[in-house]
Amino acid sequence: MATKEVSENTLIAQEYKNLLRNTYLSLSEKDKKLIRLAFETAVDAHKDQRRKSGEPYILHPIAVAQIVADEIGLGATSIAAALLHDVAEDTSLTLDDIELMFGKEVAKIVDGLTKISKLSKDKRVSVQAENFKKMLLTMNDDVRVILIKIADRLHNMMTLEFMPEEKQVRIASETLYIYAPLAHRVGMYNIKSQLEDLGLKFTEPEVFADIERKIKDSEEERLEYIKHFKEELQNHLGKERIQFEIEGRFKSIYSIRKKMQLKNKRFNEVFDRFAVRIIYKSTPKNEKFLAWKIYSIVTDHFQPNPTRLRDWISSPKSTGYEALHITVVGPGSKWVEVQIRSKRMHEIAEKGYAAHFKYKHGSKDEGGMELWLNRLREVLESQEADAVDFVKEFKLNLYASEIFVFTPMGDLKSLPKGATPVDFAFAIHSEVGEKTRGARVNGKIVPLNHPLNSGDQVEIITSEAAKPSTSWLDFVITAKARSAIRTSLRTEERLIADEGKELLRRKLRQMKFKFGDRIINAMITYFKLKTSLDLYYRIGIGTIDNKMLKKFAAEENNRFWQLFRRRPTDKAKPKSTDANQVSSFYDMLVFGKNQETLDYTLSPCCSPIPGDGVFGFVSINDGIKVHKNECPNAISLHSNYGYRIINAKWIDSSKGFFTGIIRLSGIDRLGLVNEVTHLISNAHNVDILQIQFDTENGTFTGQIKLHVRHASTLHMLINKLEKITGIDKVVRD
Ligand code: MN
Numbered sequence: 001m002a003t004k005e006v007s008e009n010t011l012i013a014q015e016y017k018n019l020l021r022n023t024y025l026s027l028s029e030k031d032k033k034l035i036r037l038a039f040e041t042a043v044d045a046h047k048d049q050r051r052k053s054g055e056p057y058i059l060h061p062i063a064v065a066q067i068v069a070d071e072i073g074l075g076a077t078s079i080a081a082a083l084l085h086d087v088a089e090d091t092s093l094t095l096d097d098i099e100l101m102f103g104k105e106v107a108k109i110v111d112g113l114t115k116i117s118k119l120s121k122d123k124r125v126s127v128q129a130e131n132f133k134k135m136l137l138t139m140n141d142d143v144r145v146i147l148i149k150i151a152d153r154l155h156n157m158m159t160l161e162f163m164p165e166e167k168q169v170r171i172a173s174e175t176l177y178i179y180a181p182l183a184h185r186v187g188m189y190n191i192k193s194q195l196e197d198l199g200l201k202f203t204e205p206e207v208f209a210d211i212e213r214k215i216k217d218s219e220e221e222r223l224e225y226i227k228h229f230k231e232e233l234q235n236h237l238g239k240e241r242i243q244f245e246i247e248g249r250f251k252s253i254y255s256i257r258k259k260m261q262l263k264n265k266r267f268n269e270v271f272d273r274f275a276v277r278i279i280y281k282s283t284p285k286n287e288k289f290l291a292w293k294i295y296s297i298v299t300d301h302f303q304p305n306p307t308r309l310r311d312w313i314s315s316p317k318s319t320g321y322e323a324l325h326i327t328v329v330g331p332g333s334k335w336v337e338v339q340i341r342s343k344r345m346h347e348i349a350e351k352g353y354a355a356h357f358k359y360k361h362g363s364k365d366e367g368g369m370e371l372w373l374n375r376l377r378e379v380l381e382s383q384e385a386d387a388v389d390f391v392k393e394f395k396l397n398l399y400a401s402e403i404f405v406f407t408p409m410g411d412l413k414s415l416p417k418g419a420t421p422v423d424f425a426f427a428i429h430s431e432v433g434e435k436t437r438g439a440r441v442n443g444k445i446v447p448l449n450h451p452l453n454s455g456d457q458v459e460i461i462t463s464e465a466a467k468p469s470t471s472w473l474d475f476v477i478t479a480k481a482r483s484a485i486r487t488s489l490r491t492e493e494r495l496i497a498d499e500g501k502e503l504l505r506r507k508l509r510q511m512k513f514k515f516g517d518r519i520i521n522a523m524i525t526y527f528k529l530k531t532s533l534d535l536y537y538r539i540g541i542g543t544i545d546n547k548m549l550k551k552f553a554a555e556e557n558n559r560f561w562q563l564f565r566r567r568p569t570d571k572a573k574p575k576s577t578d579a580n581q582v583s584s585f586y587d588m589l590v591f592g593k594n595q596e597t598l599d600y601t602l603s604p605c606c607s608p609i610p611g612d613g614v615f616g617f618v619s620i621n622d623g624i625k626v627h628k629n630e631c632p633n634a635i636s637l638h639s640n641y642g643y644r645i646i647n648a649k650w651i652d653s654s655k656g657f658f659t660g661i662i663r664l665s666g667i668d669r670l671g672l673v674n675e676v677t678h679l680i681s682n683a684h685n686v687d688i689l690q691i692q693f694d695t696e697n698g699t700f701t702g703q704i705k706l707h708v709r710h711a712s713t714l715h716m717l718i719n720k721l722e723k724i725t726g727i728d729k730v731v732r733d
Helices: 002-021 029-045 059-072 076-083 095-102 104-117 125-139 143-158 165-185 189-203 205-217 219-239 253-263 284-301 343-351 353-360 368-381 387-399 421-428 430-434 470-474 479-510 517-526 532-541 546-566 634-640 672-683 711-722
Strands: 244-248 274-280 324-330 334-342 402-406 412-416 436-441 444-446 458-462 586-591 600-602 614-618 624-628 645-652 658-667 687-696 699-708 727-732
Touching: 002 029, 002 059, 029 076, 029 095, 059 076, 059 143, 059 189, 076 104, 076 143, 095 104, 104 143, 143 165, 143 189, 165 189, 165 634, 189 205, 189 253, 189 343, 205 219, 205 253, 219 244, 219 274, 219 284, 274 284, 274 343, 284 324, 284 334, 284 343, 334 343, 412 421, 421 430, 421 436, 421 458, 421 479, 430 436, 430 479, 470 479, 479 532, 517 532, 517 546, 624 634, 624 645, 658 711, 672 687, 672 699, 672 711, 699 711, 711 727
Parallel strands: 274 334, 600 624
Antiparallel strands: 244 274, 324 334, 402 412, 436 444, 436 458, 586 645, 614 624, 614 645, 658 699, 658 727, 687 699
């Protein structure tokens, strides 16, 4: 016993010494004291606890603190908070104690970390999503909370083998689902790769082991190749007095796996490229110049593929990542990916957030991190009612890559890839977004759903009379635009509903009903709606018309008399009051951003019904399967096959559909009508209600009546029809 304790104490002391050995931080005496005190407090607080592995518990917080110091590069406050991160939750020490001993800042971070770990461990997707939402809201207070949480998760993943198996899978899925994307977004690529590889190891152990073995088998060959490559360049770079290192770059097991799945390829087909990294020493002033000098030397020797050049030095990613990437034909005619970065760029690439501080020396960081945090705040502030949607949208924002566009004044704006002029307008100001009527990109008028490209100059044309349209929701991709459009539409809907209500009041009077709760409730039940607002809105836009109202009135009168006549004998049958009854108007499932109607089957594992929150899963053999958001399989589908998930939602086909008429004219030719109907009904799945073509002296005029959901569909068809040979003019009636 005594010897065990002694050796354990030695081990703890040893680990503590290692904690600060590798950090590049220059810690003041005060910093060191703070860390020492945190260490001693944590040792004492955890002294009777052991981890599942049997180790003394304190080794966990020390390991987390070491990741925080070395791999993330955070300062003394964070190191102390990491040492104390499990204290408030698991021991008798309280947050007040921590505040007294270590001050407000440390206490606040520990508090954030404790809140996250207290979140429910419920397996249902909706609860999980709620957890993530809370977690993200907590981290919004201080980004260090999430950085330390990621470190905590990394160490837990490293020691996951000691957990019971069912917990392993849950924790590993969660890691893949949210922690790895988070690490990616804050630019901690190293940690992200580790999280992903460990996540794969515990969710798909055989796959992991297989790829790991294959990589090992080819290692020797790769090292040999890199040596060759290096030898060819060594002299030339040396002649220019460039100090550099060349290292082989190894793809993570997870990324190989993902590529194999995505492209449906075998290991050898994916793992065919060699990748090297040239890391050079430079003063800040010469950095960019040297990068291109090296580029020039490399491409003098090896033929580059011009389409694969990426210049992240002139415009760094929003994570702060900088480097030049090229692909060249290397020795033995093999493709080699080459990354060129300075030592500083390299460190930022590996460590992300914190490394910026080392180089910026307290100067206000105006780089990518601020941009990212702002965007994050936006996502967090866009109040999505449904937590599952929230997490989905959040994840989309995490992975989105970036484009850079200019305002007419030449200001640079960063937007996620795929952003449209409407996203841009809302990014400038919500007032600009709400008044958007059109847009000019590089001087030319473009449709509002036109995807922007890096370097575009975008000008928004506004008008006082303009207002957001439902169809915008089909193409905007930023959370900010989406939530602003929704808010504005709700206001619009309310205005129409107000008109509808007045209209209904008059109609009821004409039909001799008294306007009031009883009759309104009867109508809501009769039309299978949810709220009175739904009712008023439908009357306002006319989907519930006079004929339907009259039919309702007739049945209502009839029912009333029946009741009156039968009252004495009738043991009124219980009315079908199904609590889950949903609007019969939710009658159609649509998929993807463009809300397409596609073939699908409802998955038997959770049997969704109209109105449920759902998502589509593209299966290999059975097409699209629709699952509920709360389906027990949802988490694992999302985390393992995220790329096969397709958005799905029930829509009310009566609410938005309207009849549109297109008139067209041009020069008649054989097969023209056929081509037109084919384009409309087959290629775009739009219902033709009526079609009429007249020809005269070789020219024709036609009129087509269509059933469409949005005006945008009509516009899109008009654009496409105009391109058919022979068609001269297409207009909307
Ligand atoms: Mn922990």
